[in-house]
Amino acid sequence: MSHVREKSPEEKNLGFKWGTEKGPGVKNRGIMFYESFFLKGEEYFVYDCVYFYRGQPEASIGKLVKLFEGPNHVKKVKVVWFMRPSEIRNFLGDYEPRWNEIFLASGQGPGVSNINLVELIGGKCNVVCTSNDNRNPQASSDDFRCAEYFFCRHFDVGELAILDNFPDMVDGVKVENFFNKNKEPKKLGPSNLKSNGDGQTRRPNLSSKLKVTKTNGNTEIDDNSDSRISALGKESKVAPVSPSKQLHRPSENIPTRPKTYISNSGTQHSGSSQSQAQAEIDKAEVKFPRDSPTSAAEGTPYKKRKFFVDERTSSKVHNLDGQLGQDGGSNIDNQLVQVSRIPNDDRRNWFEKLPWEQRLKRAQEVGTLISLENVDPSFTSEEVEELVWHALKERVEAKMVEHTAFSCPCYGKALVIFKSKEAATSAINQLMERCLMLADGRPVIARREPPRTPAKVAGFVGHLTIDKVLQRQTEEMPNNIEFDMGMEWRILQLKSDVAWKALHEVLSMPILTSFLFLLRLHLVLEFAYNIVVLSCFMNSCRLSQQRQAKEIEAVRNQLKMRWLPFAVGGVGVQKAAE
Amino acid sequence: MGSAEQVEYAAFKEKVRRTVFLDNLSPLVTESVVRTALDQYGTVKSVEFIPNYLEPRNMPRCALVEMEKEKQAEVVISTLSEFPFMMSGMPRPVRALAAVPEMFGDRPRQPGRQLKVHWLEPSDPNFEVANKLKQLVKKHATENAVMLKVNSNPSDSRCVIYCYFIVNELFVVALKHQLEKEEKLAKQQGETLKANYKKYEMIDSLMADGTVRRLARHYNLRISDDSGPSTFH
Numbered sequence: 001m002s003h004v005r006e007k008s009p010e011e012k013n014l015g016f017k018w019g020t021e022k023g024p025g026v027k028n029r030g031i032m033f034y035e036s037f038f039l040k041g042e043e044y045f046v047y048d049c050v051y052f053y054r055g056q057p058e059a060s061i062g063k064l065v066k067l068f069e070g071p072n073h074v075k076k077v078k079v080v081w082f083m084r085p086s087e088i089r090n091f092l093g094d095y096e097p098r099w100n101e102i103f104l105a106s107g108q109g110p111g112v113s114n115i116n117l118v119e120l121i122g123g124k125c126n127v128v129c130t131s132n133d134n135r136n137p138q139a140s141s142d143d144f145r146c147a148e149y150f151f152c153r154h155f156d157v158g159e160l161a162i163l164d165n166f167p168d169m170v171d172g173v174k175v176e177n178f179f180n181k182n183k184e185p186k187k188l189g190p191s192n193l194k195s196n197g198d199g200q201t202r203r204p205n206l207s208s209k210l211k212v213t214k215t216n217g218n219t220e221i222d223d224n225s226d227s228r229i230s231a232l233g234k235e236s237k238v239a240p241v242s243p244s245k246q247l248h249r250p251s252e253n254i255p256t257r258p259k260t261y262i263s264n265s266g267t268q269h270s271g272s273s274q275s276q277a278q279a280e281i282d283k284a285e286v287k288f289p290r291d292s293p294t295s296a297a298e299g300t301p302y303k304k305r306k307f308f309v310d311e312r313t314s315s316k317v318h319n320l321d322g323q324l325g326q327d328g329g330s331n332i333d334n335q336l337v338q339v340s341r342i343p344n345d346d347r348r349n350w351f352e353k354l355p356w357e358q359r360l361k362r363a364q365e366v367g368t369l370i371s372l373e374n375v376d377p378s379f380t381s382e383e384v385e386e387l388v389w390h391a392l393k394e395r396v397e398a399k400m401v402e403h404t405a406f407s408c409p410c411y412g413k414a415l416v417i418f419k420s421k422e423a424a425t426s427a428i429n430q431l432m433e434r435c436l437m438l439a440d441g442r443p444v445i446a447r448r449e450p451p452r453t454p455a456k457v458a459g460f461v462g463h464l465t466i467d468k469v470l471q472r473q474t475e476e477m478p479n480n481i482e483f484d485m486g487m488e489w490r491i492l493q494l495k496s497d498v499a500w501k502a503l504h505e506v507l508s509m510p511i512l513t514s515f516l517f518l519l520r521l522h523l524v525l526e527f528a529y530n531i532v533v534l535s536c537f538m539n540s541c542r543l544s545q546q547r548q549a550k551e552i553e554a555v556r557n558q559l560k561m562r563w564l565p566f567a568v569g570g571v572g573v574q575k576a577a578e
Numbered sequence: 579m580g581s582a583e584q585v586e587y588a589a590f591k592e593k594v595r596r597t598v599f600l601d602n603l604s605p606l607v608t609e610s611v612v613r614t615a616l617d618q619y620g621t622v623k624s625v626e627f628i629p630n631y632l633e634p635r636n637m638p639r640c641a642l643v644e645m646e647k648e649k650q651a652e653v654v655i656s657t658l659s660e661f662p663f664m665m666s667g668m669p670r671p672v673r674a675l676a677a678v679p680e681m682f683g684d685r686p687r688q689p690g691r692q693l694k695v696h697w698l699e700p701s702d703p704n705f706e707v708a709n710k711l712k713q714l715v716k717k718h719a720t721e722n723a724v725m726l727k728v729n730s731n732p733s734d735s736r737c738v739i740y741c742y743f744i745v746n747e748l749f750v751v752a753l754k755h756q757l758e759k760e761e762k763l764a765k766q767q768g769e770t771l772k773a774n775y776k777k778y779e780m781i782d783s784l785m786a787d788g789t790v791r792r793l794a795r796h797y798n799l800r801i802s803d804d805s806g807p808s809t810f811h
Contacts, residue, residue, distance in 0.1 A: 377680050378679070378680060380685050380686065400680075402628050402680065402681050402682065412680070482662075482664070483662065485767045485770075485771070486662025486664060486670075486671045487662060488763060488767065489602075489662065489670050489671055489763065489767075490662055490671060492759060492760065492763050493602070493673055495759075496756045496759070496760075499752070499756070500752070500756075
């Protein structure tokens with residue numbers, strides 16, 4: 001019988017909804033029992049293991065054995081508890097429990113089970129049973145690895161002892177319900193998955209950042225949907241696995257292709273922990289991500305967390321029916337979005353690549369070549385490609401321009417070839433309009449790379465030839481004219497080095513402090529420009545130099561910056577060398 | 579899992595330590611030349627020229643030479659810093675520096691790195707600063723400037739972009755100036771060399787055609803027959 005109820009206000013807040021009904025109670029027709037319920041986006045089923053927050057520093061773990069609602073909209077669950085070793089330490093005796101071992105409460109007496117409000121549920125817990133009881137389907141090693149707790153014994157509250165053999169009933173519930181669930185033909189992983197903290201004691205915005213690591217297997221990554229990026233504060237959606245709803249579950253998250261996806265949103269949490277993600281590629285068809293709960297309310301951090309990771313995958317063109325992965329990449333943490341890996345690696349090797357020179361030239365002619373400047377010089381080409389893919393949704397080929405002896409150590413430049421001219425133009429416009437910012441506060445700048453003027457094939461500057469005289473390569477000793485000339489070149493090189501260094505010092509300052517000293521920025525740059533002009537043209541323009549020196553004095557007084565003496569000193573050294 | 583990456587990165591770092599960055603190479607220098615030249619210091623494992631995509635001039639080339647051992651790389655660098663080492667032409671010496679990871683175009687990424695980016699919408703326009711910057715930018719624009727069109731309501735992030743452009747300008751100017759200096763030095767040396775060569779040639783021709791002997795007989799001087807260290811042979 002279905003009765004229509006209005007949602008009470010608390011329900012709306014919790015996101016609580018009952019699932020399928022089981023039927024009314026036998027003894028009391030006013031009570032309705034259910035198979036499952038939704039709480040904050042998670043579906044909890046009967047015989048799921050969950051965390052409870054009952055005011056103690058450590059959450060309690062229990063198994064839901066009954067879900068029901070009373071006549072006055074009071075939602076309750078009956079829970080059979082698992083004991084932590086700390087709770088029964090007086091009775092452990094010689095037994096040394098492992099760190100994630102718990103004990104099922106059994107027997108007759110208080111403490112075996114309780115009836116609690118659903119509001120106290122903190123989240124799902126992954127518990128496997130490792131008992132050798134023949135009623136217990138054995139857990140695979142993978143299950144065991146990704147479980148948070150395990151139990152193989154029970155604690156009888158009547159006898160106050162830890163026992164091995166399980167009775168037939170625990171608190172009126174068949175013991176088979178406590179053992180591991182049977183493996184479905186679809187071969188799901190452990191049926192209880194820890195989901196993202198949805199309980200009210202956890203903060204709704206998790207700030208865990210999933211580290212992106214590679215796995216050996218082939219997993220697919222899902223696309224970064226636009227909605228994800230725009231949804232600040234969106235909670236992660238990890239649909240729970242249920243034996244019956246396995247493939248339907250991801251429906252809300254799946255874009256056109258059957259991939260699941262998680263997004264972690266977070267506000268800035270000082271206590272956020274970085275969680276390692278590992279891919280678990282079972283024979284399961286669908287993979288589920290996990291995140292670490294970061295709420296400080298949890299007290300003891302969960303030592304072992306297994307997380308599913310997003311991975312590089314095979315081509316996005318092909319839809320692998322095999323294994324799906326999760327993308328944990330984009331974390332909207334304080335507006336910073338983490339860049340995830342591009343979901344394609346093999347596609348690179350399909351075509352024989354032309355050497356870069358030719359590709360560059362061709363791209364320049366077509367107009368698809370863009371240079372991305374002001375990037376972190378320690379980026380690699382792959383990272384640049386990922387960056388572009390993530391931010392602009394374009395697949396590109398990128399190459400970081402290598403450093404030379406005089407490159408500024410705080411700038412990097414990358415050459416990026418887009419697929420089409422429109423893509424390139426739109427990228428430039430977007431970057432100009434909306435300023436893609438890197439983590440250290442620098443905006444990425446895109447410029448269309450001008451076509452290179454053909455290099456003059458005139459001789460190399462500095463190599464002198466005299467006809468009729470043979471050349472040889474050698475290391476010169478100080479007894480001939482070549483040595484002197486060589487040394488002159490050396491001096492010039494050293495001088496240039498000093499000048500470059502001074503320039504880099506000056507140049508690195510404005511960029512790093514640009515956001516802080518924004519108002520002073522123009523003054524800083526004015527000054528920087530003057531310094532550079534000084535160091536470059538001091539030989540030729542003494543007069544202008546004096547004028548500039550006066551200007552610098554004026555600016556220096558305005559700014560009162562402490563690094564000034566060094567830059568001037570650099571210039572001074574050059575003066576002396578002259 | 580990360581260990582494969584880490585291993586790769588560690589190997590790469592080790593390779594960087596063993597590699598020497600050669601600068602001021604003539605465009606005529608080929609791989610075999612470099613190899614033979616540096617073979618005296620140890621085993622050369624590989625030679626890679628850094629391609630020059632951006633600078634349109636006839637800039638000196640650079641190469642990354644990987645030696646077998648780190649020690650050998652250090653020896654190369656120290657020797658080349660002390661004595662001018664010339665390859666395929668004189669007298670501009672080749673410069674050697676220790677390599678840094680950014681010099682390698684195909685370097686592997688650091689394991690465990692995360693890139694974070696975010697989009698910045700145009701926030702409160704900082705008109706005064708932006709305007710000043712615009713003026714600065716116009717003032718400093720040199721003939722090499724490739725500036726994007728500036729919109730009329732910039733934001734603070736745009737200011738940073740402007741600053742970057744300015745900075746780039748300075749960089750380009752500085753580079754140009756260095757090249758000019760190098761050319762000047764080369765010209766100077768060329769002239770000195772020519773003058774010296776002329777002198778030597780003159781002396782040689784005098785010695786060859788007997789003028790010197792005649793003069794010596796005339797002045798009762800003895801000529802020793804040692805042809806002095808001819809510098810260009």
